[in-house]
Amino acid sequence: MNPTYSIIIPAYNEEEVVAESYARLTRVMQGMGEPYELLFVNDGSRDGTARIIAGFCQGDSAVRLLNFSRNFGHMPAISAGMDYARGQAVIVIDADLQDPPEVLPQMAAKWKEGYHVVYGKRSKRKGESLFKKATAKLFYRLLRAMTDVDLPLDTGEFRLIDRRVCDAVNALPEKNRYIRGLVSWVGFRQIAVEYERQERFAGVTKYPLRKMLAFAMDAIASFSYKPLKLATSLGFIMSLVGFVYMLVVFYQAVFTDRVITGWASTMVVILLSQGIVLMILGIVGEYLGRVYEELKNRPSYIIQEIIGGEHETTDNPLPEPGER
Ligand code: UDP
Numbered sequence: 001m002n003p004t005y006s007i008i009i010p011a012y013n014e015e016e017v018v019a020e021s022y023a024r025l026t027r028v029m030q031g032m033g034e035p036y037e038l039l040f041v042n043d044g045s046r047d048g049t050a051r052i053i054a055g056f057c058q059g060d061s062a063v064r065l066l067n068f069s070r071n072f073g074h075m076p077a078i079s080a081g082m083d084y085a086r087g088q089a090v091i092v093i094d095a096d097l098q099d100p101p102e103v104l105p106q107m108a109a110k111w112k113e114g115y116h117v118v119y120g121k122r123s124k125r126k127g128e129s130l131f132k133k134a135t136a137k138l139f140y141r142l143l144r145a146m147t148d149v150d151l152p153l154d155t156g157e158f159r160l161i162d163r164r165v166c167d168a169v170n171a172l173p174e175k176n177r178y179i180r181g182l183v184s185w186v187g188f189r190q191i192a193v194e195y196e197r198q199e200r201f202a203g204v205t206k207y208p209l210r211k212m213l214a215f216a217m218d219a220i221a222s223f224s225y226k227p228l229k230l231a232t233s234l235g236f237i238m239s240l241v242g243f244v245y246m247l248v249v250f251y252q253a254v255f256t257d258r259v260i261t262g263w264a265s266t267m268v269v270i271l272l273s274q275g276i277v278l279m280i281l282g283i284v285g286e287y288l289g290r291v292y293e294e295l296k297n298r299p300s301y302i303i304q305e306i307i308g309g310e311h312e313t314t315d316n317p318l319p320e321p322g323e324r
Pocket residue numbers: 009010011012013014043071072073074077093094095096098204205206207
């Protein structure tokens with residue numbers, strides 16, 4: 001029998017929190033009284049995360065563990081979870097308990113009302129730096145302004161999706177996955193549930209500034225062409241300004257006796273225009289690089305081993321690792 005609920009929990013170096021998340025998730029899910037599975041995806045942790053979760057698998061057939069062959073990233077970990085989930089409703093939740101499991105019954109209730117996607121909307125973020133809160137706020141608004149897809153604001157990966165939505169997203173061929181965006185993109189009946197984002201239970205964030213920037217660029221590049229259009233507009237504006245200035249210079253040279261010195265202004269124009277040209281090349285490069293990534297068609301993750309869940313049987317055979 002396939003479970004009603006699959007909970008996907010990506011974990012990267014989370015040895016300090018997985019025991020607590022397992023305990024709290026189990027308590028909440030047992031309280032809901034329907035079959036469930038906890039699908040931990042160990043994203044190449046270098047600490048004891050895998051060992052601890054493998055321990056849960058021994059005593060509890062509701063737990064399954066996918067071990068990645070290395071660290072592939074948060075989005076690939078969720079993709080793997082979605083590929084292997086067997087439930088009728090699939091829930092994604094962070095391992096660090098920033099998304100409180102106690103919200104799950106509320107999400108499930110909305111699902112039973114007939115909604116296909118119930119996403120958690122952060123009404124408040126506790127225990128995160130002012131910088132993170134501000135950049136996150138800015139990022140969600142910028143991204144929304146740049147794309148035609150109806151992306152909800154202040155929404156992370158914490159959500160419940162129906163089997164149909166999960167299958168629709170899994171069927172998309174792209175490798176570079178901004179999952180919350182893809183879930184919006186596929187449509188269906190969507191609704192928000194507000195919650196307060198908690199402090200991390202223990203440990204430190206696995207999203208340092210460098211990863212956050214890469215993540216933002218991925219999201220923008222996969223949902224918007226605006227930066228490329230911006231490049232075109234800038235090019236036009238600069239040509240126009242250059243043309244007008246050329247007329248002015250021409251006029252001065254022919255009709256006035258003002259001496260044209262202007263070494264400084266020439267340098268400014270050259271530096272500025274070179275800077276803009278390089279920036280535009282860079283933007284084009286960002287997209288080109290992503291096209292190349294997709295073209296190479298490498299799997300977005302590789303699974304080293306699957307532990308637990310042997311007692312469950314399934315109608316649909318599991319996909320081969322990285323089949324997509
Ligand atoms: N995570 C992951 N792979 C990574 C980075 C993060 O699986 O390369 C997981 C991490 O273990 C956590 C979730 O993604 O369960 C969110 O990460 P984190 O809490 O560090 O991000 P933050 O909440 O600080 O944005």
